[in-house]
Amino acid sequence: MLIGTIKEIMNNEYRVGLTASNIYELVEQGHEVLVEKGSGVNSGISDEEYQEAGAKIIETAKEVWDRVELLIKVKEPIESEFKYFRKNLTIFSYMHLSAHKELTAELLKKGTNAISYETLLTKDGELPCLKPMSSIAGRMSAIIGAEYLQKAKGGSGILISGLPGVKRANAVIVGAGNVGENALKMLVGLGANVTILDVNIKKLGLLDDIYKNRIQTLYSDSENLEKAITNADLVIGAISLPGLKTPKLIKRKYYKKMRPGSVIVDVAIDQGGSTEVSKPTTHDDPIFYVDGILHYCVANIPGAVPLTATEALNNATFRYISLIAKLGIENALETSYEIKTAANIINGKVVNENVAKSLKLNFN
Structure with missing residues (x-):
């Protein structure tokens, strides 16, 4: 060939x-x-x-x-x-x-003919061609989010890890798939106060067993999403439904209660994004603001490494x-x-x- x-x-x-x-x-x-x-x-x-x-x-x-x-x-x-x-x-x-x-x-x-890496599925439900890039995107989302929380980068000015006697940043991950797992790994390592939401109770149980009392796991319903996101300094949109557009689970109405300069890193932007206002951005011009909330929606995050x-x-x-x-x-x-x-x-x-x-x- x-x-x-x-x-x-x-x-x-x-x-x-x-x-x-x-x-x-x-x-x-x-x-x-x-x-x-x-x-x-x-x-x-x-x-x-x-x-x-x-x-x-x-x-x-x-x-x-x-x-x-x-x-x-x-x-x-x-x-x-x-x-x-x-x-x-x-x-x-x-x-x-x-x-x-x-x-x-x-x-x-x-x-x-169009053959797509992101929908390639094995019989046991794995997404082998998507996994390595979503792993990178998940890990980078935590690093990027921590960086853009800096006041000089346009964020609220909170240090992701906090300090003794000073509170840590609240980080929320919406979606416990491969992106979410990798973001979680990094955010726990960075010392953030991390909450992760998903509808897969079995997956949340596995994460709870791994990280124990270092994280909060929550079932992803409207009430839990709103409470978690409105209290967040950093939100990672990590929802993935292969071949489908991403549901807009992160609502604009939540922004009214969030601290100005809080950061949303929308890793799901490739599939349409997980907020109601998400739009693709580039590494040259990676962020925009809506209602005082900083959005990072670069569509090819792993391309930077x-x-x-x-x-x-x-x-x-x-x-x-x-x-x-x-x-x-x-x-x-x-x-x-x-x-x-x-x-x-x-x-x-x-x-x-x-x-x-x-x-x-x-x-x-």
């Missing part, structure tokens, strides 16, 4: 879809790999390393798009890339189609890339449960029920 990867052009996105070591494996398996010049430099991978692994370095992204059968990306294509869509092309990347109507419409119009993120992502995705390359997309869909769950659009039809439901489209 002819496979390719390109330089990501989303704002401050420094990850790359394929590492040199994974390209070496693909070439050994008999595939041809094209890499746009300079694609890996921000992830610490030079063009020379790619060449040594057996890749062909291509001058322009257009040529890669035009030639390959399987394009490996990190983030969903942005508007300037829509012109490259065509039949007989499969894109394998994070797609987040339920939050991107225009992207979905273009993929359907052009007949381009590409040396870690690219390797972690490739470790998770390579087995599926290799399978598609070996079998072809049609046979891979027939034989692999995981690839079938990752398929969002195939041959001009939406084949993921949650994506269709979110966008009110026909499900095939």
Whole structure:
């Protein structure tokens, strides 16, 4: 199969879809790999390393798009890339189609296949391609939140850990999935007073057993959410429903009772966001205020740490890339449960029920 990867052009996105070591494996398996010049430099991978692994370095992204059968990306294509869509092309990347109507419409119009990391599900319910990036995003959300609480950064001016004789910051995590777990780990380590909410009582019980009296676990209903959030200095939006838009559980009416300069880090922004006012921001312009509350809604948080993120992502995705390359997309869909769950659009039809439901489209 002819496979390719390109330089990501989303704002401050420094990850790359394929590492040199994974390209070496693909070439050994008999595939041809094209890499746009300079694609890996921000992830610490030079063009020379790619060449040594057996890749062909291509001058322009257009040529890669035009030639390959399987394009490996990190983030969903942005508007300037829509012109490259065509039949007989499969894109394998994070797609987040339920939050991107225009992207979905273009993929359907052009007949381009979309295979999404974030909906790839194993039979035991794991999300192996989403997990490493959500782990990074969860850990970074705690660090970012602590930073933006500083007065010089626009926050309220509270130290996340407090000091002897001075109270700690109240941190609230909405959602106890992988993002929430990793945010919790960091916030406990930073010394915050942490509350985590979810509807999964079993998961809350496990976290309670691990952290004991160092955290507060609460069932996520409207009353508990409002009480926790209105008393919070830092809120992490960590809700994840694969393929579906994120429910707006963090209500604007809560802001009236919050301390001005309190911070909301909305990690769920890729799927539409977990507050009523969330909108995607960039690493260049990461924050905005609503009713005195600072919102951080960067849609590609792990892109800021590409040396870690690219390797972690490739470790998770390579087995599926290799399978598609070996079998072809049609046979891979027939034989692999995981690839079938990752398929969002195939041959001009939406084949993921949650994506269709979110966008009110026909499900095939």
